[in-house]
Amino acid sequence: MVRHFLDLYRLTPADLRAILDDARDRKAARQGWPKGRVDADAPARDHVLAMIFEKNSTRTRFSFDAAIRQLGGDAIIANASDMQLGRGETVEDTARVLSRMVDAVMIRANSHEDVVRFAQASSVPVINGLTDKSHPCQIIADLMTIEERLGPISGRTLAWVGDGNNVCASLIHAAPLLGYQLNIACPADYHPDLFDLQRGGNYVSLGSDPEVAVEGADVVITDTWVSMGDQDHEARLHAFEPYAVDDRLMSLATDGAIFLHCLPAHRGEEVTDDVLDGPQSAVWDEAENRIHAQKAVIAWCLRG
Ligand code: CP
Ligand code: NVA
Numbered sequence: 529m530v531r532h533f534l535d536l537y538r539l540t541p542a543d544l545r546a547i548l549d550d551a552r553d554r555k556a557a558r559q560g561w562p563k564g565r566v567d568a569d570a571p572a573r574d575h576v577l578a579m580i581f582e583k584n585s586t587r588t589r590f591s592f593d594a595a596i597r598q599l600g601g602d603a604i605i606a607n608a609s610d611m612q613l614g615r616g617e618t619v620e621d622t623a624r625v626l627s628r629m630v631d632a633v634m635i636r637a638n639s640h641e642d643v644v645r646f647a648q649a650s651s652v653p654v655i656n657g658l659t660d661k662s663h664p665c666q667i668i669a670d671l672m673t674i675e676e677r678l679g680p681i682s683g684r685t686l687a688w689v690g691d692g693n694n695v696c697a698s699l700i701h702a703a704p705l706l707g708y709q710l711n712i713a714c715p716a717d718y719h720p721d722l723f724d725l726q727r728g729g730n731y732v733s734l735g736s737d738p739e740v741a742v743e744g745a746d747v748v749i750t751d752t753w754v755s756m757g758d759q760d761h762e763a764r765l766h767a768f769e770p771y772a773v774d775d776r777l778m779s780l781a782t783d784g785a786i787f788l789h790c791l792p793a794h795r796g797e798e799v800t801d802d803v804l805d806g807p808q809s810a811v812w813d814e815a816e817n818r819i820h821a822q823k824a825v826i827a828w829c830l831r832g
Contacts, residue, residue, distance in 0.1 A: 531832025570600030
């Protein structure tokens with residue numbers, strides 16, 4: 529069985545825990561090392577990862593490239609628009625060809641369905657590097673950051689404020705696996721997918737009041753109000769105005785609560801400078817942890 533990493537709800541709790549523990553251990557084992565040094569066990573030695581991007585990326589692109597190098601492997605990176613994929617070659621044929629040339633593929637795609645189809649035709653592991661529906665790699669880094677700052681996440685309360693988007697979906701998917709409570713506050717027109725809410729079950733609550741969601745939360749998380757591919761820019765800015773995370777909102781969370789944002793941030797929209805740059809913000813650790821998280825995901829895929 530090829531081990532794809534497409535969505536967190538497809539993992540067992542033990543798989544997710546193993547990935548988080550490996551990410552933590554790999555980070556600890558290389559404290560003070562230069563970023564290009566290869567991990568002692570080099571689990572991706574002799575392996576090549578292909579990365580395909582249909583959308584822009586800074587963190588995912590650099591962290592995956594750094595990750596595969598630290599694991600002892602190599603990367604080939606391409607924008608989809610430069611590939612025959614961009615001229616109509618099918619997803620399936622692309623998957624069949626790349627399966628003969630590389631050992632794993634990471635894809636950032638417009639359509640989630642395309643990544644699922646790619647995986648179905650691929651004989652090597654496929655990793656979802658963000659789609660319109662989910663962003664599981666981001667949430668591995670987020671969960672890792674939360675446990676780094678606050679200890680075990682089980683029993684903690686997380687508040688998601690803003691758009692019920694792809695990042696929110698992956699945060700929902702992990703809630704039943706790890707046993708945290710997720711309070712979501714978003715405008716009615718921008719709530720998460722109903723299938724995803726079902727996947728979250730009793731671990732997820734949905735409302736429209738940011739103060740209710742944040743009250744007593746250990747972690748406050750938001751994301752851009754306009755994701756890549758969203759068309760209704762003006763309508764979104766208007767609808768999300770009451771959902772900005774500022775110091776007043778953060779003051780309703782627990783003492784010691786942390787703030788997370790997958791980045792890129794739109795300062796002055798979904799979050800104020802004071803919060804993003806303030807003492808509760810863990811966003812730079814969160815961004816760094818993309819490398820450690822990605823390494824654990826790649827290693828998990830290759831172990832399969
Ligand atoms: N958070 C995240 O995925 O960032 P990039 O879009 O820069 O990859
Ligand atoms: N929700 C954002 C995340 C970017 C990392 C988007 O899809 O554009």
